[in-house]
Amino acid sequence: MAPASSRGTGRTGWLRVDRLVPRHRRCGRRAGEKGGSLTGPSPVDRGKPGSKIHVLSEGAGLPLVVGVSAANTNDAYALKPLVKAIPAIRSRRGPCRRKPGKLHADKAYDHADLRAWVHRRGIQVRIARKGIDTSEKLGRHRWVIERTISWLTGYRRLTIRYERNANHFLAFLTLAATLTCFKKLRKTTT
Numbered sequence: 448m449a450p451a452s453s454r455g456t457g458r459t460g461w462l463r464v465d466r467l468v469p470r471h472r473r474c475g476r477r478a479g480e481k482g483g484s485l486t487g488p489s490p491v492d493r494g495k496p497g498s499k500i501h502v503l504s505e506g507a508g509l510p511l512v513v514g515v516s517a518a519n520t521n522d523a524y525a526l527k528p529l530v531k532a533i534p535a536i537r538s539r540r541g542p543c544r545r546k547p548g549k550l551h552a553d554k555a556y557d558h559a560d561l562r563a564w565v566h567r568r569g570i571q572v573r574i575a576r577k578g579i580d581t582s583e584k585l586g587r588h589r590w591v592i593e594r595t596i597s598w599l600t601g602y603r604r605l606t607i608r609y610e611r612n613a614n615h616f617l618a619f620l621t622l623a624a625t626l627t628c629f630k631k632l633r634k635t636t637t
Contacts, residue, residue: 498608500596500620501525503533505547508595509631510624515617522555527564549573551588598627 497518504510512532516525530550535543549571557577565572573588600606602623610616 498613498616500599500605501529502592502595502599502624503529504592504595506591507631508591508598509628510595510599513599513617513620513624515613515620523558523561526552526556526561530565530568530570546570553589595627599623602626 499516499518499520499522501514501516501522502510503512511534512529514525514529514532530546533545533547535545537543546568547570550565550573552574554575554577556574562572562574565574599620602619604619605616605623608616610619
């Protein structure tokens with residue numbers, strides 16, 4: 448934080464009136480000049496800072512694995528770590544099941560090497576293909592993961608990222624996934 452000015456009260460604070468300057472003046476552009484925006488950078492800018500939540504859920508929407516990545520990275524990089532992190536599911540008889548039967552994903556995960564990698568693990572691939580499949584076909588399955596993400600972002604701590612450390616944010620995300628599973632499974636058993 449900048450040192451206090453001689454005009455102020457002599458202490459540093461959050462609101463410094465002498466430091467408040469309109470955005471277009473700070474950027475060296477006048478309001479309305481081409482290239483200058485009074486609302487800030489574009490929200491769809493691919494170079495934006497921030498984080499992205501990745502969730503792998505089962506068919507009913509219970510989160511099995513969660514992850515956090517930078518907002519400006521491709522979603523496809525998160526698929527392998529999420530699939531590898533699927534916990535073993537205890538069955539009534541036989542060995543523990545470590546892989547799902549099918550994997551549904553949207554067009555962001557449409558890469559030939561990812562399809563081959565998932566297929567080699569013995570999982571049926573249901574990834575929408577860019578330019579071929581429509582969103583209507585995948586929409587029957589996509590709403591499940593969208594609902595799961597809305598359950599997780601229902602916790603105030605995850606709506607806006609307050610933590611600087613990604614490990615802390617991931618810990619809160621994991622806690623939210625655990626609480627979500629507990630609440631949903633408690634409803635089904637009672």
